[in-house]
Amino acid sequence: MNKPVPPGLLLVGVGTMLTSMVVAGFVLGYFTDVWLDSSPIFMLVFGGLGLVGGILKVYRLLARTAW
């Protein structure tokens, strides 16, 4: 099941993955800010967290591929 796949087109999914994670972080932070009235602290924190998470996810995806 977990045979290493050639990277090839798997890379197509990377863009969506990274961006959606960053966007998800910002959305989450925005609503936390609205809730706690603390703009813009959480938006920045979760935005950064989203970026880190996105990179982490992409790294894990690519670590599986056979370069």
Add this chain to the structure above:
Amino acid sequence: MSAEQSSGGGTVEYIQHHLTNLCAGECDPVTHAANGFFAWHLDTIFVSLLLALTIVFVGWRVGRNLNPNTPGRFQNLIEGIVEFVSGQVRDTFPGHNPLIAPLALTIFLWVWLMNFMDMIPVDLLPLIAGWFGIHYFKAVPTTDLNTTLAMSLTVFLLIIFYSIKVKGPVGYLKMFLFHPFGKFLVPVNIVMTLIEELAKPLSLALRLFGNLFAGELVFLLIALIGGTAAIGVAMALMLPLQAVLDLGWLIFHLLVITLQAFIFMVLTIVYLGMAHTDDH
């Protein structure tokens, strides 16, 4: 009416008319836009079903007349497409699932054919439909968000189905709970993974819709160049300009529709491939 026309309402009307679907059911009687859940875009349904039947019929004909020794040119073309798609699936898809390659082939052919309706002159099909008393006819099914969303939602359901099937219900839940930050930020993980998953079908549908809708709009604008030129000297300048622009955009758009069909297919394979891996 007259005020509308004097302020360039004619061109706006022309474009809006071309971008209006033939709606049946709960539709707005003035704008012909869908006005409720049970609104049917008959032209979209008709054209997409017609193209699907075309694929089935051609596939059936070719399959029946297969000639292994001396394949004809058409059989060669079909074999080339099938080989190409199954090659992509082999390269990208981990594990084994006999559903994926036929699914990818269907998506590629169907989306490409639906996109190809864009190549038909923008006024031709509405004109023919007009002879039969149909006043609204939008020929390209992929310029209707309903088509693209329906396809991407089908893919989305397949993603969920195979995720649960391969990872198990617990494994699927774990993906939401413990990704990407481990067990210390569970609420953040849930929201982030949820948005990421929902972004898949949304981006799939909106990418295709946006590209084709914009392409159709450019065709309409090019068609307006000659249509709005005053009769006389202006025509001598405008008509060649329209022809050149139309040809250029047509050739470029041929690339776009192929690319969009290809991307939709590849992303389907990639997303389903992700659903088929254990350690997400």
